[in-house]
Amino acid sequence: MAADDRAARSEATGTEATGTEATGTEATGTEATGTEATGTEARGNLAPRIMAMSRTEAVMAEIRRRLAGRSLTAGEKLPSIRRFAREMRVSPSTVVEAYDRLAAEGLIRSRAGSGFFVAGGVPPVALADAGPRLDRAIDPLWVSRQSLDAPPDMVRPGCGWLPADWMPGPAIRRAIRALARADDSVLTEYGGTRGSRALRQLLARRCATEGLDVGTDQILLTASGTQAIDLLCRFLLNPGDTVLVDDPCYFNFQALLRASRAKIVSVPYTPVGPDVARFTEALATHRPRLYITNSALHNPTGATLSPQTAHRLLTAAAAHDLTIVEDEIFADFEPEPSPRLAGLEGLNRVIRIGSFSKTLSASIRCGYIVARADWIEGLVDLQVATSFGGPSPVAAELVLGTLGDGSYRKHLAALRGRLARRRREMLGALEGLGFNAWTLPRGGFYLWCHLPERRDAAELARAALAERVVLAPGNAFSVTQSAGDLMRFNVAQMNPDVLRVLGRALR
Ligand SMILES: Cc1ncc(COP(=O)(O)O)c(C=O)c1O
Secondary structure (H helix, E strand, C coil): CCHHHHHHHHHCCCCCCCCCCCCCCCCCCCCCCCCCCCCCCCCCCCHHHCCCCCHHHHHHHHHHHHHHCCCCCCCCECCCHHHHHHHHCCCHHHHHHHHHHHHHCCCEEEECCCEEEECCCCCCCCHHHHCCCCCHHHCHHHHHHHHHHCCCCCECCCCCCCCHHHCCHHHHHHHHHHHCCCCHHHHHCCCCCCCCHHHHHHHHHHHHCCCCCCCHHHEEEECCHHHHHHHHHHHHCCCCCEEEEEECCCHHHHHHHHHCCCEEEEEEEEECEECHHHHHHHHHHHCCCEEEEECCCCCCCCCCCCHHHHHHHHHHHHHCCCEEEEECCCHHHCCCCCCCHHHHHCCCCEEEEEECCCCCCCCCCCEEEECCHHHHHHHHHHHHHHHCCCCCHHHHHHHHHHHHCCHHHHHHHHHHHHHHHHHHHHHHHHHHCCCEECCCCCCCCEEEEECHHHCCHHHHHHHHHHCCECCEEHHHHCCCCCCCCEEEEEHHHCCHHHHHHHHHHHC
16 A cells, blocks of 8 residues: 555554445545536546445446446556545545545555555446436436337336337338348348449438438448447547537437546537537537537437527538537428428538438338538448448348338328327426426427426336336436426337326325
């Protein structure tokens, strides 16, 4: 142990030397909450966003987070006890206790006279440890897992997709029957590296309807929208790079960025898009490499970018040489197309991604990237390296068959009408329970609502889960944890039982 640490340890043998301390208000966190932007760096003093944990556990969690994020690697020396105590704003005895416990777990080792070091092998990446340790009710990964793994008897107004009987089942069945007659090569061989040319041509025609002139060499088919974002993170980011997201944003953006070991900074989202003043400020302060956003209909708010906001965002991005990934996954739900960054800017610094999971099928995994041809070229290599191809040719054929079927447009028109009615109905029902819509979406299936009397959404989610209803509490979407009294409802997954459960839980 180093002299500094020895002194700190002997200093720490006083009153609060060991044992589990009471949860303090000031030292429970692993992440700084600035007013508008947070990194995933540890700075202590961050009570509200982290579930209650003792100070010792908070110090341990921070070391685990650094190990998971590879900012501490095998053999590396840990911060000295005094320094880390100052950084975490805890007493040296707390750090001593935390280091001792981590040593007992075998994660770190004490070396006589020189301090603590990371033990042997670095543990495998644990995404749950890579960010701040959150209450499971608001942990993005946990909310996704609850929705994906819910047994059929559970209701999922917290999930991000439509019920099966809202999807174009008959058109998909027709495409499957047609596929049964396809060449054996489609059914058995790898596809080309960019994916089905016919489907890329169809996507290029869709881009042309909004004045975005792209060739098929500017489109790459991917296994999904998620896969598209993952590829782009690999393509554009180095570990430690800063990425800007909206607050709130689609929760898996956060999880994916954690997997890329990016530093996440968020900008408040307003009913017409991100707050441009804060966006510009964040560009100057944090110099992010990338901004990932979701236009058309924003997840979770259902808001739509205004033309003025889009213009100002693009001006700021150009001034700071920022690349933007624009996810348009909900575009087909719009009654009229709204301003899209890719359409306005061309594809110089904006990359468009999307998929067919929301309006066609989430089971037929297929997504796309539309970008500059030279970037697509690099992305093709990455996709070969990481998945040896994009969507399976079978999936691409099914998407093509269904989109090309004249009934798809009719399906979309009917879906928009059905959703508009359901949004109205559910809005009325939720208002009856005291909820308040944050904005009135033009389309889609989300309602982002304030809870009555600013009640705690995570608490409501826990109570509902006990009655087999999966909800999506606001802070799962918020990097700054500033959405504690908001809830995202998927109106298509609501029913009278859900409303009864909500009513009971709020009583
Ligand atoms: C904004 C956004 N992007 C991407 C995805 C995931 O899309 P995919 O199913 O294509 O991976 C979702 C799913 O909810 C989403 O809401």
